[in-house]
Amino acid sequence: MQYDSAFHYYKLSLSPRYKSNNDTLNASSLNALGTLFHYRGMMDSAIYRYSDALRLYQRLHQDYYAMAVEINLAMSYKEIGLYRESLDTLLNALDYLERQPPMRYLVVCYNTIGGVCTKAGDYQQALEYFNRTLQAAQVTGDDDYIAISLNNKGETFLYLTQYDSALACLIRAENIKRSARDTNALGNTLGLLGETYMALGNDARAASFLQEALAIKTAAGARLGQLVTLLNLTRLNIRRQEYAEAKVLLDRAEVLVREKGEPDYLRQVLEQRFALYRATHPNDPTIRVVNELLIVKDSLLNKDKAKSLQAIHVRYQTAKNLEYIADLEQEDVRHQAWIRWLVGVAVAVTIVVFVIYLLYRSSQRNKKKAETLFKELNHRVKNNLQILSSVLSLQSQNVKDEDALLAIKSSESRVNAMALIHKKLYRDDNHRAIDMQDYVQELGNYLVHTYGFTDGRLELRIQCDAVAIDVDKAIPIGLILNELVSNALKYAFDKHAAPTLEIRLQEQGADEIRIDVRDNGVGISPQKTREGSGSFGLKMVKMLIKELKGRVDVEIQAGTVYQIVLPL
Template identity: 25%
Template sequence: MRTVTILFALLFGGVLHSQDVVSQENDFFKTFKELQGGKERSKFFFETQNRYAKNSAYDWLDSVNVYLNTAQKTNDSLAVVDYQLIQSQIYYDLGDYEKSLAITKSLYDELDRFNLDTKTIILDLMDTNYSKLELYERQFEIRSNKRELGLTENIMFYDIYSNLGQYRKAMKDYIAEQKNLIDESDFYEKAVYNNNVGNYLRLDKSVPTALTYFKKANAFMDVYFNDILEDRSEQELVAAHVLKGKILGNIGKCHVLDKDYKKAIPFLEESVATINEYNKGKFSSDLIENALELAGCYLQLGDYDKVTDYLIQIDEPKKAANIIKKNRISAALYDRTEDYKTANEYLKRNVRIRDSIEENDSKIINQQLTAVLNQNLENSRSMLEKQKLALEKSRIDIIEKDKSISLVFISLVFTLLGFAGLVYAYLKSIKNQRLIAEQKHIIENSLVEKDSLLKEIHHRVKNNLQMVSSLLSLQTKNTRSKAAIAALEEGKSRVKAMALIHQKLYQNDDLSVIEMQGYIESLINSVQSVYKKGGHNINITIDAEGVELDIDRAIPFGLILNELVSNSFKYAFPNDEDNGKIYIHLRKINGQEGFFEYTDNGVGLPEDTEERANSSMGIRLMNRLANQLQTNLNTDRTSDGVRFWFNFK
């Protein structure tokens, strides 16, 4: 039944909206004031998602201040705490993170006297406030406290690593920890997962792959809204609409990175409207960022009235990056409207902001990253130490039980003899353990030295290949023959593909294999930089997550893929179509044969391909590389493109 619902929703997405409209009739503020006591009001406040739909956060704050003063005068200590927590949350919703944090820090000093629910609210508010204020060391301490209280089993770090610029590490940790925890029928969580992975890729400038994840997330949200079999609360629907707005904004940002401003505008405008409607009264960095992107798009398209409208609508940004971006757009707007004095003033503001943060910004980030890594390592050591103590205790308990049994059944003489034997064995064991420890130390040092040497070798090979590429570039500039230039460019592309292999190897912790998803993405970006015509309009899908190959297979594989992608960019889409697609599929299961597939929906291969095979260096090169992989390159020609595939061991 659920499968039918999903198919129906995907086919007619946007038609069913039985749960898509969130009721705006409830007067939450009136209900809040009619409740009695801090506990009831606190419970209602934190369970109400769209609480500022009719009354602003300032209206709520005024009433809460009155209740707080009354509770303080009557010495109602429990109500005082409840109202302080509401106060802190309102300041957070308004974007005043320092005031919000100041309130929770005063409560944190007395954390032991509160029940578990109150502790959870305090720690969650401190966690999010430290994140917004970029105090990641403090955020780590709060998460450690959560684990000690049993509020979370593991401490997650991927969001902290992402905030510190370590997007690939954040994505790797996030996928490892979250992918297997998502229920196949939970479309909301699947949308959250794909949106987060896409955001890490967008921040890492892997735009085509990021866009694929955002589109998956958007499709899951359409299924979520059209699933009429599920009854959802108003709070759940409000959260879902806010997530939908963020996903649409991320799709728009990807189109902005591709400089496709007209395509970006509808997504960004729908995102701003959705977040405004369902996140009403709360400060939202996503809303500010998307509005700034819209202003930037209209600036590029020359619609200065729209630019002015969006700049006026934007609340004062909290992040320095958003402040700088707003000033830059304002300066560009006034420059184009020939108000050079005002434009110069905005540029001076940016200079002052950059001067104040550039000197220490990189240093602070590095310090915080080092601190987080050290605390993470210390946390791992602490857990290992606890496990070691538990194992040692178990071992001691077992030995004690063995001794008790022996004392019952063995005479004093045999006990003494046995004890003497144990002492001898223990001494011998200590000696053997020392020898093993020394040998282990020698082996570990040798392995470290070997890894360092291997990384240095791969680094030098990569540098040498880059030098070869540079020499080919110089030769290209000094060559007038178009055929020779094309041949040199092809050679340079192949050299880059091999250099990228060695670069990935010396950057990996494991020098024996290469993670192919990241390698293929980097290779695609490299080829796109050479063949700009049509390269950025082609939708490229890469399905190689989790596949790792050794260098003997990765080099011929990379060269084959380099040839295929280059041919697609050069020949498959002569008219620079917007609907061009390339699909790359790579799978390898341990102990089984691997499979590679490459397809595009271009013009296809010419009819005399087989006759050209003997004279084309590219085709001969791919066939020889396939032979190195102990396989044959297969070709399927269809009416709407071409498909290459092969199996490999």
């Protein structure tokens, strides 16, 4: 009744007779009306109102409210299976949210992206976003979404057939919900626990959890929740050869699904009808034909979903990389005109490399041909970077100004750090991962000789675990190492009798690496850095670490130590 009244008054407020001249108020009413349509299951009407509200907020440059409407709009797209539109909208909202202090909308956005990825069958990507949901919920102290993210992680592990991990997450979610006495939400967790125990072959425990879940969802009038649980109980009874009970449960499910006519749930009901028929009529020859048809149909649908989802993520990552490179270019405009041009060329080449690589990856169809093309691409990029390095080296021979010479050498070392990556990609059979042990050794030796240190003049210690890192992370890690090692070689050892430089790269568990760069030089003054408070190189290091979602500590004790921790 309350929903009906709200629905009536919101519609009335937007009618020509009562419509306000205040567009902010109109946008708020449209958003509220869209939410009411969403709760009624009228997704087309909800999307129409949300879209109007979004246009008004965007025209008024009210980014916060526009972002909130985008999340609502994405949820409606998700409900009707428009996963591409949903993910595009969510990623646009996420671009705004990740530049703000953590808030509940960030938690909701991460969780909804994970849900879209789950629906599209990209379970690894879904897990990544559910982990982000859990971390953000813990930061904001949102206990409801801590339980929700654990519930969603458990469901995703269930799809991946990682049942022990699924149980660990779902049992934690169950305990939180029972403690909070959140009965309605508990029903979803109990249903998933029932599915997990059913997959493990523990039919008695599965039946217990599923029956409790059905009782909760029936009492709450949760029609879709009842449907899911009835279908799972039907599967369990068919497996236990309790066909009469399975038919009773399936009849209940069909009555519910035909009230609203959702195609996906109707498909599941009909599949269970077929499974029951197959169990009770094992010798019917038509069963084999229908089975094969269903397998082919599911395979084609999953393949189309995966391609669509991959294309969306490639576009989003391309936009993020271009934004990051634009920030670097803005910092570089303070240099002299001819230095700006040289560094600009290096940045432009990097942009081309990233864009070609990402476009290449998204359009990969023939593996053998694609590997050959990608290897040739890395060879050409390596040659172009080496040509640029040679230009910088030649230019440095005619420069007398010390600051300008250091700027050119810094640009040259950055280009070589990237060229070394592409040289290894060209030589190795693995076209995605970089052997960091070999790479760090070669980069360290190159920089030592570039800055005029001989083997007897400086002791270089390199300790690197045998870890392979994806090229998307190896390139920024190489640039970070290049800046820190170059800084030490340029400034730390002035008139030092026994200079020592130590580089360590070690794995910390299964999902982190730690990088230490340590020297025994003069140390960093509290008032300034080695290149000044406005150092382009150190700002770039800070930006790269932030982009990789890592953290850095600096210690000054008998020299300088940079300690960096990065997630893999």
